[in-house]
Amino acid sequence: MKNxxxxxxxxxxxxxxxxGCFPLYPPLELFHSLGLVPVTLxxxxxxxxxxxxxxxxxxxxxxxxxxxLMEFLLQENGSALDGLxxxxxxxxxxxxxxxxxxxxxxxxxxxxxxxxxIPMAPPDQTESGAYLRERIERLIRELEKAYGVTxxxxxxxxxxxxxxxxxxxxxxxxxxxxxxxxxxxxxxxIIEEGWFTPVEEQLLVLRESLGxxxxxxxxxxxxxxxxxxxxxxxxxxxxxRDLENADITVVGNDxxxxxxxxxxxxxxxxxxxxxxxxxxxxxxPCTTLLYTADRRVNAIRELVSGTGAKGVVFIGEKFCxxxxxxxxxxxxxxxxxxxxxxxxxxxxxxxxxxAAYATRIETFAELMDSAG
Amino acid sequence: MTNKASVQSGHQKSxxxxxxxxxMFNDYMNLHQKAGEGAFVVWxxxxxxxxxxxxxxxxxxxxPESHAAMSAGKGVGPLQCEKAEKMGYSMDLCSYARIDxxxxxxxxxxxxxxxxxxxxxxxxxxxxCSLLVKWFDIYHRTWGVPHxxxxxPFCYGPQNPRDLDYIVxxxxxxxRTIETLSGQTFHMDRVREALERTSDALxxxxxxxxxxxxxxxGLTAFDSFVQMAPYLxxxxxxxxxxxxxxxxxxxxxxxARGIFPVPNERYRLLWDNIAPWHQLSKMSSRLASxxxxxxxxxxxxxxxxxxxxxxxxxxxxxxxLTYLARIQNCSICPHGLTLRYKAMxxxxxxxxxxxxIFASNRSCKVYSVMQMDMLKRVTSEIGIPxxxxxxxxxxMRKYSEEQSFTRIEALLELIEDRRKExxxxx
Numbered sequence: 001m002k003n004x005x006x007x008x009x010x011x012x013x014x015x016x017x018x019x020g021c022f023p024l025y026p027p028l029e030l031f032h033s034l035g036l037v038p039v040t041l042x043x044x045x046x047x048x049x050x051x052x053x054x055x056x057x058x059x060x061x062x063x064x065x066x067x068x069l070m071e072f073l074l075q076e077n078g079s080a081l082d083g084l085x086x087x088x089x090x091x092x093x094x095x096x097x098x099x100x101x102x103x104x105x106x107x108x109x110x111x112x113x114x115x116x117x118i119p120m121a122p123p124d125q126t127e128s129g130a131y132l133r134e135r136i137e138r139l140i141r142e143l144e145k146a147y148g149v150t151x152x153x154x155x156x157x158x159x160x161x162x163x164x165x166x167x168x169x170x171x172x173x174x175x176x177x178x179x180x181x182x183x184x185x186x187x188x189x190i191i192e193e194g195w196f197t198p199v200e201e202q203l204l205v206l207r208e209s210l211g212x213x214x215x216x217x218x219x220x221x222x223x224x225x226x227x228x229x230x231x232x233x234x235x236x237x238x239x240x241r242d243l244e245n246a247d248i249t250v251v252g253n254d255x256x257x258x259x260x261x262x263x264x265x266x267x268x269x270x271x272x273x274x275x276x277x278x279x280x281x282x283x284x285p286c287t288t289l290l291y292t293a294d295r296r297v298n299a300i301r302e303l304v305s306g307t308g309a310k311g312v313v314f315i316g317e318k319f320c321x322x323x324x325x326x327x328x329x330x331x332x333x334x335x336x337x338x339x340x341x342x343x344x345x346x347x348x349x350x351x352x353x354x355a356a357y358a359t360r361i362e363t364f365a366e367l368m369d370s371a372g
Numbered sequence: 373m374t375n376k377a378s379v380q381s382g383h384q385k386s387x388x389x390x391x392x393x394x395x396m397f398n399d400y401m402n403l404h405q406k407a408g409e410g411a412f413v414v415w416x417x418x419x420x421x422x423x424x425x426x427x428x429x430x431x432x433x434x435x436p437e438s439h440a441a442m443s444a445g446k447g448v449g450p451l452q453c454e455k456a457e458k459m460g461y462s463m464d465l466c467s468y469a470r471i472d473x474x475x476x477x478x479x480x481x482x483x484x485x486x487x488x489x490x491x492x493x494x495x496x497x498x499x500x501c502s503l504l505v506k507w508f509d510i511y512h513r514t515w516g517v518p519h520x521x522x523x524x525p526f527c528y529g530p531q532n533p534r535d536l537d538y539i540v541x542x543x544x545x546x547x548r549t550i551e552t553l554s555g556q557t558f559h560m561d562r563v564r565e566a567l568e569r570t571s572d573a574l575x576x577x578x579x580x581x582x583x584x585x586x587x588x589x590g591l592t593a594f595d596s597f598v599q600m601a602p603y604l605x606x607x608x609x610x611x612x613x614x615x616x617x618x619x620x621x622x623x624x625x626x627x628a629r630g631i632f633p634v635p636n637e638r639y640r641l642l643w644d645n646i647a648p649w650h651q652l653s654k655m656s657s658r659l660a661s662x663x664x665x666x667x668x669x670x671x672x673x674x675x676x677x678x679x680x681x682x683x684x685x686x687x688x689x690x691x692x693l694t695y696l697a698r699i700q701n702c703s704i705c706p707h708g709l710t711l712r713y714k715a716m717x718x719x720x721x722x723x724x725x726x727x728x729i730f731a732s733n734r735s736c737k738v739y740s741v742m743q744m745d746m747l748k749r750v751t752s753e754i755g756i757p758x759x760x761x762x763x764x765x766x767x768m769r770k771y772s773e774e775q776s777f778t779r780i781e782a783l784l785e786l787i788e789d790r791r792k793e794x795x796x797x798x
Contacts, residue, residue: 057744061464061734062684091502091738094526098709099745117535120498121523126545128523131538263629290498290521293509319464319737326504328460329513345462 566608
């Protein structure tokens, strides 16, 4: 993976301002339309092998996403970025802005931090559109003031079209994985690098990748063991290799940094508040979007049955309570459908010594075979 | 040293303690009885404004977090946690949740209160802790019980008016939901009356906590942990208002008579996090044996206040929903670091705190993640020592008394060192 810090410095050397967005689903289009380059700060595993600075601020029972994000921001005293954006994604992330602020202020380089509350009340329970509108309009005013820019509806429409295309191409790539024409590992790398790349460059990479893959005439293995992968982050590369070595094909994707983030884009429109209302309301269900709870179980069922998956591999992001509260129920639902499940609990440093995972994955693959 | 000292020390069961036991017993008996007779049962998160339910003829509410705390205090926490873990719930999840899931899915077996009557409605909120929403979703999915989610913006500063309006609109939705599901009519006047009783109760609560300013302190934080229970289960009742009035009077009388929980008090400490429910008696006694007293806790001094404050935010008789929305953040977890620090600094200065124990609690990330920076600020800006110990509020399997007390004893030594330095420099 390319060095993220170098990549961001390169963007900045072109005179562009970079805003770091906390995971999971920031309104990237909005930042882009204001001339900023948004990067989403997850999947930093390769760039942040150690978290010494973060450990001085955050306990080890925070998830790897939070700890790496913290480490990334404290490296070089946050000089990589021009601002930060966060929303109420989870209990751990919501506590971080002021910790980051303290850390960077001590170093004499405070960063502007923009905050947004995305309504989590279910739409059929509470009408929250007016509230979100007010928050989005306030966010725009804050961004305009901080960066001396002006919001322009036509620019916003253009930004939406770019992100729409990026998500559509990413989805096309995902179908290539399901069809066995691209490895899940390669797909994961492309998507992960995309979170740190300007959308225009991301589109070039995606188009090129799709072109390469479509020229291949490989016939997918008939011995496919078809699974859905679910989690906040994709499995570490060592585990992806174990999956592929066991002839397991990822035919369905329920990973937050992949399909959950890429599945849905509203059509182009000029009004950012309307856009965000649509974007969040119809977002692919996620454990962290509390109002999607009633849609989530059905979404998993449909993903499994629609892809013909025989198993689901849950990648447990250690200490992510949102995910862990759901696993037992989902496991039961899937087992009732005759679908095998494998739960892999991944800690921050679980990319080495993965032999135990390999054994479990091989056993899981054999069990899928025996289930027919 | 103060004379007439009680020979007992630490947290002791006083007359108020005995009255408390009776109130709690009555609360749970009443809950089960009314539920058995057909009342509409609501399960709520602790900061859901329970006074709203008094606006209905026959709605009762249960507080799973409070029940879990009681279970932990009675020593059945690990047993119930293990039941949940056998169902696949990770040990890393909140121990309140595991106790509750273990209890609920085992039909209330081993619970000190025979569990809780099954709900007709679940009401959670996401400002105190969002995981409670996920926890209630399990019941929603398993039992098919409707789940109402109060969406409350997190506070990095004082609540803004737009957030308040948004919360009020959700209260109206909640009222409509209960009317529809229960077939009962809502009466706002009754909520107003309930709020007046809650306000009276909280005024007495603040008087009770003020007894910590006495030297020695008139209370231990352990007293406040135990005594907060009816605030969760009996909000809006005369029983609560009467009990807290008597509690305040009794505590003030004890001070006047020279009766103190830690008569040889040499170290005045502050606790930051949820109470260690399984350790109240042991920790209290052991601290007292070291002449140390936890005289305050962020967990209990926040009750009845606005964000970042210590003083009571009184009900002025106005629109009940507006008032309830304004105090929707009246616990610690919905506050950012700046607000938490502001309140802690006030408590340290007002009460003459010598040192702070930050209880890093992996069962409550929302409370704990930011404590490392809080600790730094307390030591560097206020200049008093502080330590961090590992605690789980309800799962005693994750607590080591010896490790904790090694650090607490180090804290006491730091306090002594600081005193010597101050004496030398003066």
